[in-house]
Amino acid sequence: MRRIVIHIALVAGAALTLAGCGFADVRSPVPEFMRAKAPEPAPLEPASDVKRMLKEKLDSVFTAASQPTHVRVSEPRPNLRGPGWTACVKAEVISVIGKPLGTQTYRIEISEGVIADRRQIEPEDTCMSESYEPI
Known part of the structure; x- marks a missing residue:
């Protein structure tokens, strides 16, 4: 036992x-x-029509009070920091008191066909070397 x-x-x-x-x-x-196998990267969603999105929702990038004119956009690129796409947007804007601020450039992040975020460009951004088309 x-x-x-x-x-x-x-x-x-x-x-x-x-x-x-x-x-x-x-x-x-x-x-x-x-070793366990590395996970497959998520499939890249199709590029959105950024020009159409900006025509419909320009207020998601610029406030209405800034009265943006001469709006231009770059081609969308895959976002290196996460899922989705990024693009650069330029426009001539004015301040709240009515004085021209000049050209302002923003990087927008597009996720699932919607502008998810926007921020002013930083020195490491590639927006300065992009080619732009008017919307």
Whole structure:
């Protein structure tokens, strides 16, 4: 009887030890055949018609009080920071008190066919080298 209990304990211990030998993470330092496969990247959604979106919802980029004129947009590019697309938008705007501010440039992020975010460009943005078309 005692011998059976010892065998069961040894088998259970071996089973628990081997249960921890599953596949390792993608970045773990084990041989390639032991690593889990890297997840497939999400499929890229089709590019939206940015010109049409801006014609319909220009107030999602510029406030109505700024009275944007000469609005121009670049071609959409895949967003490197997440899903969706990005594009650059330029327009001549005026301040709240009516003085011209000049050309303002914004980078817009498009997700699921909607302008999800907009921000002024930063030095590392590529908006300065983009070609623009009027809307």
